[in-house]
Amino acid sequence: MARRSEDRVPKAYAEAYSSLIAEEKKPVFEEDNWYYRIARKLGKAESPMPFKDLKLKQAIDFLGWDLSAEQVSNTTTLFFAASFIPCVFIALLLIFFSGLPYYALMYVLPMLLLGPIALTYYVQRYPIFHADSIKMRSVLEVPEIVNYMVISMKLSPNLERAIDFASEHGRGKIASELKELSWNLKMGIYSSAEEALDKLAYKWGQYSDEFKHALMLIRSSVIEVDEAKRHAILDKAIYDVLEGIKDDMDKYAMKMRQPSIYLYYVGVLLPLMLIIMLPIGSxxxxxxxxxxxxxxxxxxxxxxxxxxxxxxxxxxxxxxxxxxxxxxxxxxxxxxxxxxxxxxxxxxxxxxxxxxxxxxxxxxxxxxxxxxxxxxxxxxxxxxxxxxxxxxxxxxxxxxxxxxxxxxxxxxxxxxxxxxxQDKIMRMEADFQDSIYILASRLGENRPIEEAVEYTANFLTDSPLSRTYRITAENIKNLGMTIEAAFFDPAYGSLRHVPSKIIKNTVRVVIDSLSLGVQQGARVLLSLSIQLRDAKKVKEKVRAVLEEITAxxxxxxxxxxxxxxxxxxxxxxxIVGALLSLGGSEFIGAGPSAGIPVGFINPxxxxxxxxxxxxxxxxxxxxxxxxxxxxxxxxxxxxxxxxxxxxxxxxxxxxxxxxxxxxxxxxxxxxxx
Known part of the structure; x- marks a missing residue:
C-alpha cells in the first residue's frame, strides 16, 4: 500500500502515510512475530526471486509482512541446518561409541531425521498456519466490527464516520485495516468510502461471505431515505453475520472432534497397550x-x-x-x-x-x-x-x-x-449484559445519566458490578465528574481496578454515543446488550459441542x-521374571514336540x-x-x-x-x- 500511495499523492504526504502505517497502524501481532523478526535479517527484501508457492505468497501478503522469497527460503534453510547438524552429531556418537549392533542403528538413525524434517516443514508452512489462525480470529471479530459500524450508521448515516468508529473501538486485524482505510480516505487514495469498503469486502469475502454481505448492506443503507427501512437494512446486516458465525462455530467445533479422538488413541491408548508388548516383543x-x-x-x-x-x-x-x-x-x-x-x-x-x-x-x-x-x-x-x-x-x-x-x-x-x-471479574462481565439493558431502559425514559447509573446499582444488589455503578454515580454527584472521568479517571474512576476489556470497551462506546444525546446512548446500549448476548450464545454453543470430548x-x-x-x-x-525363569530351559512348551525353541528369547x-x-x-x-x-x-x-x-x-x-x-x-x- 505504501508504494501505491507514493505514486498517487505528493512525496511528503506519502512519507507521512508510510510512517504512520509503520509506527501506529501496523498490528502488534505482526511486527512482534518471531518468524518475521528472523526472516527480515536473512536476505534482501527486494530480491527478484519469485515465490514458487502461491498459497505461501498469499499468506505473507495477507499478514502484511514485507518479506521476499529469498528471505523465506533462507529462514527454512536456517532451521533445517540448526536441527540437522545436532542430529548428525548424535548419529556419529551412536555409530562409534554406543556399541549398538548394526540392525539397531538401522532403526534408530532414521528416527533421528524425523525431528529436522518435521521442524523444516513447520517453519516452511508457518506463514500459512499463522495466516489461517489470524483469519479465524478475525472472522470471529466480524460481529463486533459490524455492530460498531451499524451503531454509528444508526446515529449518523455517514460511512466515513462508521469506519472511524469501528476502527477506534474494534480490535484485531480487521480493525487495523479499517484504520488504514480511514487514513487512505483522508490521503485521497480512495475516491469515496464506498470504494474503500468494496475493496475490504472483496478481500475478506473469501474468508467470510457474511462479512462481505454485511458490508454491502451497510454501504447500501446510505441511499435509503426512509429511516425505518434504513434501520431494517442495518439490523439485517447484524442478523446475517451472527447466523453465519453460529454456523461457522458448529463447523469449527465438529472439525475438532475427530482429531481430539485421534489424540486420545495415539497419545494415550496406543502407548498404554504397547508399554508391555513393546519390550516383550523386542x-x-x-x-x-x-x-x-x-x-x-x-x-x-x-x-x-x-x-x-x-x-x-x-x-x-x-x-x-x-x-x-x-x-x-x-x-x-x-x-x-x-x-x-x-x-x-x-x-x-x-x-x-x-x-x-x-x-x-x-x-x-x-x-x-x-x-x-x-x-x-x-x-x-x-x-x-x-x-x-x-x-x-x-x-x-x-x-x-x-x-x-x-x-x-x-x-x-x-x-x-x-x-x-478473575472469576469475580468474569461474573461482572456476565452481569454486565443485563446491567446495560437496565441502564438503557432508564436512559430511554430521559432520566439523567447519574440517576440511571444509580438505579442500575440498586437493581444489581447481589452482583459485584453494583459497587462499580455506585462509585460511578458518586463520582458524578459528589465530585462533579463527567461520565467519562467517573468511569476512567486514573485516581477515582470506577473501572480503574476492573481489568475487563469487554466492560471497558463497551463503556467507551456508550460514552461516545452519549455525546449525541441520551436517547442515542440508550439505542447504543440496547445494541451492545444484544451483541454481548449473542457472543455468550456462541461461547456456550462451542463448549457444548466439545463437552463430550473434554469429559x-x-x-x-x-x-x-x-x-x-x-x-x-x-x-x-x-512377565520379565517369567521370561527369565524360562530362559534357562531348552524348550518352552508342554513337550519336545510342541515346544518353542528358546532361541526366540534373547538372553x-x-x-x-x-x-x-x-x-x-x-x-x-x-x-x-x-x-x-x-x-x-x-x-x-x-x-x-x-x-x-x-x-x-x-x-x-x-x-x-x-x-x-x-x-x-x-x-x-x-x-x-
Missing amino acids: IMANLPFAQLWVLVLIYNILVPLGAFVFARQILSRRPPVYEAPHIPDDHPELPKKAHIKIGNTNIPVILLAVFAMLATAYLFIYVFEPFLNPNPAITRPWDKEAIASYIPFFTMAGYVMSAVIFVSVYLYGSTYPKKKL MMRSIAYLIAPLVLGITSALQKV QALASMPDAMTFLIIITIYVLEITVLLLYFITKINEGDNPLALKMSIAKTVPIAMTLFFFAAWFASTMAA
Whole structure:
C-alpha cells in the first residue's frame, strides 16, 4: 500500500502515510512475530526471486509482512541446518561409541531425521498456519466490527464516520485495516468510502461471505431515505453475520472432534497397550526396543512430544470465542506476589509448599514404607529371594509425590487469589449484559445519566458490578465528574481496578454515543446488550459441542490412565521374571514336540531390560507428562488462553492422578506377589 500511495499523492504526504502505517497502524501481532523478526535479517527484501508457492505468497501478503522469497527460503534453510547438524552429531556418537549392533542403528538413525524434517516443514508452512489462525480470529471479530459500524450508521448515516468508529473501538486485524482505510480516505487514495469498503469486502469475502454481505448492506443503507427501512437494512446486516458465525462455530467445533479422538488413541491408548508388548516383543524378535535408553526415548520424549505437537495443532483450530480477563500482579485486591492471605496475614506460598513437601515425604518414607512395604532384610532375613527382589517402592514414590505436592501447593497458593479475582471479574462481565439493558431502559425514559447509573446499582444488589455503578454515580454527584472521568479517571474512576476489556470497551462506546444525546446512548446500549448476548450464545454453543470430548479426556487424565499404567508397571515385573525363569530351559512348551525353541528369547536382550525400579520410574515420568498434557488440552478447549485456569487445573489434578498411580502399582504388585 505504501508504494501505491507514493505514486498517487505528493512525496511528503506519502512519507507521512508510510510512517504512520509503520509506527501506529501496523498490528502488534505482526511486527512482534518471531518468524518475521528472523526472516527480515536473512536476505534482501527486494530480491527478484519469485515465490514458487502461491498459497505461501498469499499468506505473507495477507499478514502484511514485507518479506521476499529469498528471505523465506533462507529462514527454512536456517532451521533445517540448526536441527540437522545436532542430529548428525548424535548419529556419529551412536555409530562409534554406543556399541549398538548394526540392525539397531538401522532403526534408530532414521528416527533421528524425523525431528529436522518435521521442524523444516513447520517453519516452511508457518506463514500459512499463522495466516489461517489470524483469519479465524478475525472472522470471529466480524460481529463486533459490524455492530460498531451499524451503531454509528444508526446515529449518523455517514460511512466515513462508521469506519472511524469501528476502527477506534474494534480490535484485531480487521480493525487495523479499517484504520488504514480511514487514513487512505483522508490521503485521497480512495475516491469515496464506498470504494474503500468494496475493496475490504472483496478481500475478506473469501474468508467470510457474511462479512462481505454485511458490508454491502451497510454501504447500501446510505441511499435509503426512509429511516425505518434504513434501520431494517442495518439490523439485517447484524442478523446475517451472527447466523453465519453460529454456523461457522458448529463447523469449527465438529472439525475438532475427530482429531481430539485421534489424540486420545495415539497419545494415550496406543502407548498404554504397547508399554508391555513393546519390550516383550523386542525380546522375542531380537530388537533393541527393550533397552533402557529406547524406552526413555519413546515414552518420556517422543510420545509426549508428538502428542503435544498434535494437541497444539488441534488447538490452533479452536475458535477464540472468549478472552478471559488478565489480572495484573499489582491489583489492590490481591495479596503480595507469591503470598496467600490467611486471616489478616500474608504468608509466603513457598513456606507452605516446603512444609507440604516435607510432610508428604515423611508420610511415604517413614509411614507407608515400613507398614505397607517392609524390607524383608529386616522382617525375613532368611528369605534371600525376597531380599534380592525387594524395591523401596514407597521411598521412590515419596520422592516423586513430595516434588509433585511442592509444585502443586506453590501453583495453587500463588494462583488462587488471582483466579478468585478473575472469576469475580468474569461474573461482572456476565452481569454486565443485563446491567446495560437496565441502564438503557432508564436512559430511554430521559432520566439523567447519574440517576440511571444509580438505579442500575440498586437493581444489581447481589452482583459485584453494583459497587462499580455506585462509585460511578458518586463520582458524578459528589465530585462533579463527567461520565467519562467517573468511569476512567486514573485516581477515582470506577473501572480503574476492573481489568475487563469487554466492560471497558463497551463503556467507551456508550460514552461516545452519549455525546449525541441520551436517547442515542440508550439505542447504543440496547445494541451492545444484544451483541454481548449473542457472543455468550456462541461461547456456550462451542463448549457444548466439545463437552463430550473434554469429559472423556478429563476422566482419562486423572483416573483411567494412572490406574492402568500403575497396574502395568507391576505386571512388567511378573512377565520379565517369567521370561527369565524360562530362559534357562531348552524348550518352552508342554513337550519336545510342541515346544518353542528358546532361541526366540534373547538372553542378552533380557539382560539389557531395565529392572523393575527403573521401569517404574520411566512409567512415573510418562504418567506425569501425559497427565499434564491432557490437562493442558482440556483447559485450552474449555477456557481458551487462560493460564490461571491451567495452573489451577494442574495443581488440583496431578496429585490425585499420581496418588492413584502409585497405589494402583502397589496393589497390583502385592496381588501378583
